[in-house]
Amino acid sequence: MYKSRRISWRSELRRWLLPLALAILWEAGARLALAEPMLLPPLTQVLARGWHLLLSGRLLGDLAASAWRVLLGFGLALVIALPGGIALGLYPPLERATALLLSALRPLAPPAWIPLAILWFGIGDAPAVFIIFIGTCSSMLVGTLAATKAVDAQLVKTALTLGANRWQAVRHVILPSLVPALLTQVRLGLGLAWMCVIAAEMVAVRRGVGFFMVEARNLFRTGDVLVGMMAIAIVGLGTDRLLLGLERRLCRWRAGLDPARLYAPQEQRP
């Protein structure tokens, strides 16, 4: 028991080694004035500034504003893209009918929609929500469609021959098969949503992390820009971890199917 505890301590350290090394490099480089203070302020200064902004409520207020837009836009996209992708995957005529439109919309990066969004939705939350929706919906739709088409047809046939009708096959085989892929789509989509909100906020809003970063740039506060980036990174990390935890709980049965296990160090098997 003592041995296993020692091993896990070392592997935890290994995880933090790279970020720690980068942090030291950053601090040293900035302090030694290898770069101008406006280009890269020292890490400790940035962290202090970040703490100050946190206490003053400014940072949390902006994060909340952005998070709200992400929630609305991404939530809407989720509700449409996941069932939509599954429907397209199960009904080839539907997929054929929409294929041209989807291919045309795909290369349009979210920032390309900004002028139109402002024109249609004016100022405030609406254009940002719209841009997040457009950006994440098409990506998740395509991903879900691909995952649906990749569902093992043999498993579907098995369900049928055990007495399932079409709807039962969808509910009891196709949907459970898709859970890992859908969770991946959600993780990717959420990351994309945060990128979209930053771009969308750089145009016409009152609060939000993207707005905060534009303001910081216009006032040449590089430290603040970095604080904004770190805030987004932390939020992104947090939600990612949550989703990974969810995936682990919902997909315990995948443990044996993970190819990475071949290369992992030997663990105790029950």
Place this chain on the structure above:
Amino acid sequence: MSFLQLVQISKRYLTNGSSILALQDLGLSVERGEFVVLIGPSGCGKTTLLQIVAGLEPASSGQVLLEGRPIHHWGAERTLIFQQPNLFPWLTAEENVAFGLRLAGLPASERQQAVHQALGRMGLAEVGRLYPHELSGGMQQRVALARALVLDPQVLLMDEPLAAVDALLRSRLQREIRATCAGKTVLFVTHSIREALILADRVVILSPQPGQVRREITLTGAAPRPPTLELARLEEEIEHELIAG
């Protein structure tokens, strides 16, 4: 009228602009409780035939009659067991076996009892809580068998279920299959002539391209049959016949 009747089954596939006739006017009668084994070289449409009887594929022409009534689509009364166990990886062994019963709406307590019984008969009572990836290939195939049998189907269709199983386990499973399928109507497909002769009440030999019934051999004695000289001679005879074409 026999229990299961295949009437002039034909199946045509269209691929790359050309059409392939997989089965042509194939007819077969199976009596209730009979264990029929279909053998033949690859490409003779054995799998296609089973899929048609299971209702997973439509025949291009002809009918399948069960107790005199034509079948229209798939159903648990004609359940098919595949070459791969095809267990649902997100369900435990128990939950896999309970799958069909859940679909049929059987209440939980009765379900549990039936599942427990089915697994017990396969000798898998202790592994009920394990996930498929934690079971060996042979165990998985047995769970698949339990999953089908617990539904008490009228016809059991088996598509080379022991092909992926090693030789040592195979003979044991052959015994188990005959034991648990006692009294059931079975259509069993295999590429192994020996296996056919060990298991079958009647062996039906199919010829390829297009698939048709070439010869039927009714066997005597209780299955699974022990290896005898006569059996070996019959095996050689059938082999030569198949090679000769």
Place this chain on the structure above:
Amino acid sequence: MKTMRCFLVLAWALSLTLPLGCTRGTSPLLIGVRTANDHVPFYIADRQGLYREHGLDVTVRLVASNTEIIEALQRGDFQVGAVPVTTAIAAIAQGSPLHIVAMTGRGGDGLLVRKEDGLTDLASLRGKKIATIRASILDVLLRQALQGAGLDPERDVELVYMGKLGDMIAALQTGQVDATSNTEPFLTDAERQGWGHILTYYTASWPDHPCCVVVAQDRFARRNPKALRSILSVHCQAVDWANAHVNETAQIIVDYLQAYTPDLVADSLNTSRMRVDYHLEPGEIERMAQLMAEQGMIEQVPAIERLVDLAPLRDVQK
């Protein structure tokens, strides 16, 4: 014959070293400016070849954003730039190696509303939506004006931050906002079109307030003081010319902005609304910096010597 050939080769080799002797100062200098009314002295200098007359190799670059000009100055891509005074102060407060060396424009900013709303004074803006560009001179002067009328910019009005001057005009016209803090010639343009009404010019509370200034990179000023003074000399010359030839100046602005009509621009250049000037008072820069500190855009007011370097302009005017 041989000696002749030797001599020619030597002469040719020597001629190659000539450019080396003159490289100091012959790589083109870059001045970054925006497309704005009060940057016109640079357009004039560019068009009339005034830099060449003074022996300078200068390229005037039109850049879309103030922030980019400052960033280019920091990198050393530009040596001189024209930016709003607030941008210059913010950059210097954060440690940018720059100094303000001259003025280029004064006035020209104000509040625009819709004529149909019938708003008459600043107090009537209570509870209304006002579009402005965050942390710009429009923002600073707007807040000062609101506070002067007894309104709290954070509580008594709703400020909407946008990115572009044109977007704010469009937002006002379509009713998404009720007022905008904007600059000439948009203000006069809106009035001319009939739908806009200039509520006030910020010159009403701060006459002749500085708008845009000329900034020079410190390293450039140190290494090449002569070139900097020459550039400023050209600037003063161009300003004087602009003030003497309003109509031609208006035409030049139209050419460089590729927008508006000369008579509209000439109208907005009317001395009481917006004018080009090069004179610089340290006091007014300090006042602007103090205003910015009060409004929280900079933490402290930098020392005046850090903000302004009057020496080059003084030398030119001797």
